[in-house]
Amino acid sequence: MATRLDNIGIAVRDLDAAVAFFTDLGLTVLGRDTVSGQWADTAVGLDGNHVRIAMLQTPDGHGRLELFEYLHPEAIETEPTRPNEIGMHRVALAVDDLDAALEIAARHGCHPLRGVARYEDAYRLTYLRGPSGIIVMLAEELGRP
Incomplete structure (x- = not known):
């Protein structure tokens, strides 16, 4: 079975601000969309899932970053992770x-x-x-x- 890393997804508070930050660092926007529907509820595991997304790519074409801002359900603020915490950080x-x-x-x-x-x-x-x-x-x- 062939496997490759497609992208890293990160929920953000303000999609436009996050896109501006990463594009200023050289990533390019591949596309933006609003996603919702039964398929999204099933895939993500949240009822009423509705997000604004942007897919960005590194200049070398190998790395992709998907940023998403939740419209529903309401985004949950958490404490910023610290470098020594378990999980994606x-x-x-x-x-x-x-x-x-x-x-x-x-x-x-x-x-x-x-x-x-x-x-x-x-x-x-x-x-x-x-x-x-x-x-x-x-x-x-x-x-x-």
Whole structure:
């Protein structure tokens, strides 16, 4: 059986703000839609499931991110996850210029949780809190031409 990762889905508080953040970091919008109906209720497991969605893609064409804003049932606010909590908690983006990416993130009010780290001679990286509390890891590979 062949398997491939298709996308990562994340519920957000404000779809437009989340799309703006990720497109400013270089992802492109493949499409937007509003989804509801019996099939959606069955697939997701929520009665009356009704969401606005946007599918984004990384510039290399391999990574996809599906963002969705619940219209019904009402979205449930939770505490933002911490890096050591069990479960899905971050989206990692490889960038060719970490400083430029951090400037873009700062324009959205998003800053590193602690600072920028250097992992040996391989990467400069940081975690930041993106829209709706999403933890985003930005990593610049060192020594790449």
